Amino acid sequence: MDSNRSDRRRFLRSAALAGLAVGAQKSASAQGLTDTSAPGAPPNTHAHGQLAPHAAPAGRGVTKSITHTTYYTPLADSVGIITPSSLHFMQSHSRLPEIDPAKYSFIIHGMVERPLAFNMDDLKRLPSVSKIRFLECLGNSSPRRHVSEGKPNSTPVTVQYTHGIMSCNEWGGVPLSVLFKEVGVKKEASWLVAEGADGSKYTYAIPLSKAIDDCMVAYLQNGEPLRQENGFPARLFVPGFGANHSVKWLRRIMIVDEPYMTWDQSVHHSAARADMGYKSRWFNFVWPPKSVITRPSAGLKLNAPGYYEITGLAWSGWGKVRKVDVSVDGGKSWKEAKLQDPILPMAHTRFNFDWTWTGEEAVIMARCTDDQGEVQPTLAELNRHWGREEKDRLEPKSNTHYWNAIQPWKIAKDGSITDVLFA
Amino acid sequence: MCYSLRFFVPLVTVGAILLAVPGVGLAQRAYSNVGRTPSQEEIQALGVIADPSGKNLPPGKGTPKEGGELYAKQCAACHGKTGEGGVADQLVMGAPGAPHRGMFKDTDRHPISFFAYSTTVWDYINRAMPANRGGSLKPDEVYAVVAYLLYMNGIIKETDVMDERTLPKVQMPNHDNFLPAKPVWPPNPKKPSWY
Numbered sequence: 001m002d003s004n005r006s007d008r009r010r011f012l013r014s015a016a017l018a019g020l021a022v023g024a025q026k027s028a029s030a031q032g033l034t035d036t037s038a039p040g041a042p043p044n045t046h047a048h049g050q051l052a053p054h055a056a057p058a059g060r061g062v063t064k065s066i067t068h069t070t071y072y073t074p075l076a077d078s079v080g081i082i083t084p085s086s087l088h089f090m091q092s093h094s095r096l097p098e099i100d101p102a103k104y105s106f107i108i109h110g111m112v113e114r115p116l117a118f119n120m121d122d123l124k125r126l127p128s129v130s131k132i133r134f135l136e137c138l139g140n141s142s143p144r145r146h147v148s149e150g151k152p153n154s155t156p157v158t159v160q161y162t163h164g165i166m167s168c169n170e171w172g173g174v175p176l177s178v179l180f181k182e183v184g185v186k187k188e189a190s191w192l193v194a195e196g197a198d199g200s201k202y203t204y205a206i207p208l209s210k211a212i213d214d215c216m217v218a219y220l221q222n223g224e225p226l227r228q229e230n231g232f233p234a235r236l237f238v239p240g241f242g243a244n245h246s247v248k249w250l251r252r253i254m255i256v257d258e259p260y261m262t263w264d265q266s267v268h269h270s271a272a273r274a275d276m277g278y279k280s281r282w283f284n285f286v287w288p289p290k291s292v293i294t295r296p297s298a299g300l301k302l303n304a305p306g307y308y309e310i311t312g313l314a315w316s317g318w319g320k321v322r323k324v325d326v327s328v329d330g331g332k333s334w335k336e337a338k339l340q341d342p343i344l345p346m347a348h349t350r351f352n353f354d355w356t357w358t359g360e361e362a363v364i365m366a367r368c369t370d371d372q373g374e375v376q377p378t379l380a381e382l383n384r385h386w387g388r389e390e391k392d393r394l395e396p397k398s399n400t401h402y403w404n405a406i407q408p409w410k411i412a413k414d415g416s417i418t419d420v421l422f423a
Numbered sequence: 424m425c426y427s428l429r430f431f432v433p434l435v436t437v438g439a440i441l442l443a444v445p446g447v448g449l450a451q452r453a454y455s456n457v458g459r460t461p462s463q464e465e466i467q468a469l470g471v472i473a474d475p476s477g478k479n480l481p482p483g484k485g486t487p488k489e490g491g492e493l494y495a496k497q498c499a500a501c502h503g504k505t506g507e508g509g510v511a512d513q514l515v516m517g518a519p520g521a522p523h524r525g526m527f528k529d530t531d532r533h534p535i536s537f538f539a540y541s542t543t544v545w546d547y548i549n550r551a552m553p554a555n556r557g558g559s560l561k562p563d564e565v566y567a568v569v570a571y572l573l574y575m576n577g578i579i580k581e582t583d584v585m586d587e588r589t590l591p592k593v594q595m596p597n598h599d600n601f602l603p604a605k606p607v608w609p610p611n612p613k614k615p616s617w618y
Contacts, residue, residue: 031456066501066510066554095555107461107469115466116458125457182452193472199555203472207608252469259606261475261540263547266601271530276602278526280537283606400530 032121060087061160067093070137071229072155072164075294079311080340081132081348083167085222090229091137091165093264094199097249101225101233106217110193110255113184120233123219126174130220131239132347134315136166136287138242138269138401146421157419158299162407163292168315168348171237172220176211176253185255193254193262194236194247203262204245206238208255210285214239217250240317240346241285242402244269259283271401275387287317289376290404291324291351291368302415305359310337313348316370321349323369328355330363330408331378337366345371357411363420365408379405379421470558473546477591480545484586485567487574493564494571497553506534506575511554515575522577522596536576539601541593544569566590 051057058074071090073083083089101120109115118126145162148154155161185208192211196202206215218237219226226232231248238245244264270282291314296302310328314321320343325334337351351366368376377385382405410420471479494506502508506515516534517523523536538544549565551557560568570585579585579593603610 067512094551094557105459107466109461109466109469115461117461117465118458122457122459126454178454182454182458195469195472195550199551199557201550201557203550210608254472256474258475260472261543262472263543263551266540266543267533267538267547270601272526272528273602274528278528279600279602280527282601283603285608285610 031119032125058160060089061155061164063155069093070165072160073167075159075164075292075313076297076300078294078313079350081168081313081342081350082222083169085169085224085227085230088167088169088221088227088230089135089137089165090227091243092198092229093202096229097197097199098228099197099233099249104233106234106250106252108179108183108253108255110253111186111189111257112255113186116179116183118179118217120219123174123217123234127178128172129175129216130170130172131216132168132170132342132344133237133239134166134168134287134346134348135243135246136315138244138284138287140165140403141290141292141405141407142400142403143422146419156299159292159294159297160299162298162419163294166243168313169222170220171216171218172223173216173218173234173237176215176217177213179217179253180212180255183255188257189255191256191259193256193260194245195251195254196231196235196247197249197251200264201251202247202264203260204247204265205256205259205262206236206241206245207259210238210241240287242269242287245285269401273386275385284402285317287315287402288404289316289318289321289368289370289374290314291321291366291376292407293326293364293366293409296364296411296417297409298417298419300417302357302411302417304415305357307354307356310353310355310364310366312337312351312366314339314351314366314368315346315348316368316372316374317346318370318372318374319345320371321368322371322373324349324351325367325369326351326353326364327367328362328364331365331406334367357415359413361413362411363408364411365406367406376404376406470550471546472550473542475540475542477542477545477587480542480587480590481562482587483562483566484584485563485565485570486584487567487570487579487581489563490567490569490571490574493560493568497560498568501554506572514572517577519574519581520577524596526600527597534576535572536578536595537597538595539598541569541573541578541590541595544572545590 058077060071063070069092073087073089105117105119107115107117141163146157148157190208191205192208193203193205215238217234219234221227221230226235234250235248236246236250266282270280272278273281291312293310293312295311296308310326314324324337326337327334337353340350340352343349408420410418471481473480501511502514507513513532513534516536527537535544545565548568566585573579573593574581
């Protein structure tokens with residue numbers, strides 16, 4: 001353990017020296033902290049913990065196209081609410097940038113009194129916060145995820161692929177409210193535009209009141225530096241909103257006075273709504289209340305009748321989960337599940353429910369109610385409100401954002417489990 | 424590099440004031456010796472993010488004909504010979520002189536004629552295209568390829584020249600088909616958020 005610590009110190013020291021070297025080239029004054037402790041013990045292969053030799057936890061699944069690379073969190077094996085960093089979902093639209101943190105900085109400019117560049121030393125000195133919050137891609141559990149295309153290499157319909165573009169981590173960093181005081185945001189400003197350093201210069205606009213309320217520039221994920229694919233060394237973090245707002249590899253924040261109509265947000269992420277005469281809905285922002293039973297779930301098999309705990313996750317971008325109801329008879333009757341501490345706003349909440357499978361056919365599902373009183377809708381309710389027929393959803397290519405329909409899993413007499421959302 | 428004077432002049436002025444009165448900027452700050460004032464060159468090097476009305480577009484110009492030549496070399500491999508789509512998005516719906524009429528019911532099709540703002544076409548191509556070489560096109564090249572795509576979608580004429588003044592004036596046929604017309608936060612709390 002001592003050697004672990006020394007190893008870490010040595011790493012920090014060399015990282016700090018690298019930072020100083022770059023600073024010297026830029027003829028900037030030395031800022032930040034330097035580790036001045038004694039050199040560490042000999043190299044230690046356990047400086048970062050390894051999986052046990054015989055442990056074989058489920059890994060992430062993947063789909064790839066020229067415009068989207070997606071890694072899916074294996075939800076069926078999850079307990080608790082924290083996703084290991086190595087299993088956090090990832091979606092990217094272009095090549096991942098490799099950024100040297102010693103050379104990294106991002107700039108806040110636009111409608112400010114004084115534009116400023118912040119490097120990693122600056123971020124680590126400023127007042128910090130950490131929050132356990134979910135992140136969910138706005139395309140998660142979209143209808144296309146519920147239909148196997150039947151092609152070779154197409155993904156199976158399991159909870160990993162229907163709901164796995166979401167995760168929940170502890171994110172640490174500097175509140176935007178702190179950074180905004182430093183740059184002096186002008187009072188006429190009302191939006192920001194955040195740009196990433198990836199190949200597509202991924203860009204999203206965010207209302208300034210939300211940014212000041214609870215957003216941060218995050219540099220820690222579950223107590224470690226961000227994973228490369230999750231925005232190393234620093235990203236925007238916008239709790240409760242579709243994950244697309246949390247721009248990775250943050251390059252700049254431009255303060256402006258109107259929503260900029262970037263392609264990602266105003267074109268790619270706007271979608272036709274039949275109930276609105278096929279006008280396109282855009283700037284949806286918040287993930288509405290949602291839940292899913294992670295175990296038992298499609299792709300698993302119950303080998304014999306008997307006791308099985310039903311467990312799952314519930315969350316809402318509006319706040320905390322108030323309650324989760326579970327039905328084991330296809331929605332005819334509902335009973336309240338036990339919520340497990342902690343119950344945090346805009347975070348996954350774990351629910352558990354005692355259940356004994358008799359060996360008969362059963363359809364199990366969960367329904368989330370959040371602390372605003374909003375209730376997760378059934379597929380029929382969603383379709384009615386959106387003016388869509390259910391067959392619209394069955395198109396394997398059909399794509400809908402912020403999809404939060406109640407998710408039913410059917411257990412057959414032989415114990416096999418399938419997704420029956422569209423059945 | 425070419426940048427609009429309207430964008431450049433105010434920033435220089437702010438910089439000059441800060442240099443002239445060194446204490447002024449620091450006095451209002453809560454945390455001492457944190458962050459660094461970037462040079463004007465550094466801010467300019469970040470490039471333009473175009474605003475919807477195109478006020479900060481850089482000078483430059485291009486025609487559909489020039490853009491067509493560039494499209495064939497740098498875009499057609501992924502987006503199809505005439506923008507019909509390939510491994511990457513379909514860009515053209517409608518035809519020269521015959522723009523697409525009607526609503527876009529397919530949520531996965533986002534040709535140029537779907538865009539609400541002509542400046543969005545310029546902004547995305549300028550910063551993100553060609554894929555993984557974003558930022559490599561010069562302003563004249565961006566105006567040209569934007570002109571080509573607007574022409575192919577039937578939105579402008581073959582003889583139209585796109586520059587920092589003409590592009591923002593292009594009326595996009597689908598402009599009024601987005602809701603809410605003016606994005607607001609927070610949204611109307613009376614409706615369920617999934618409505």
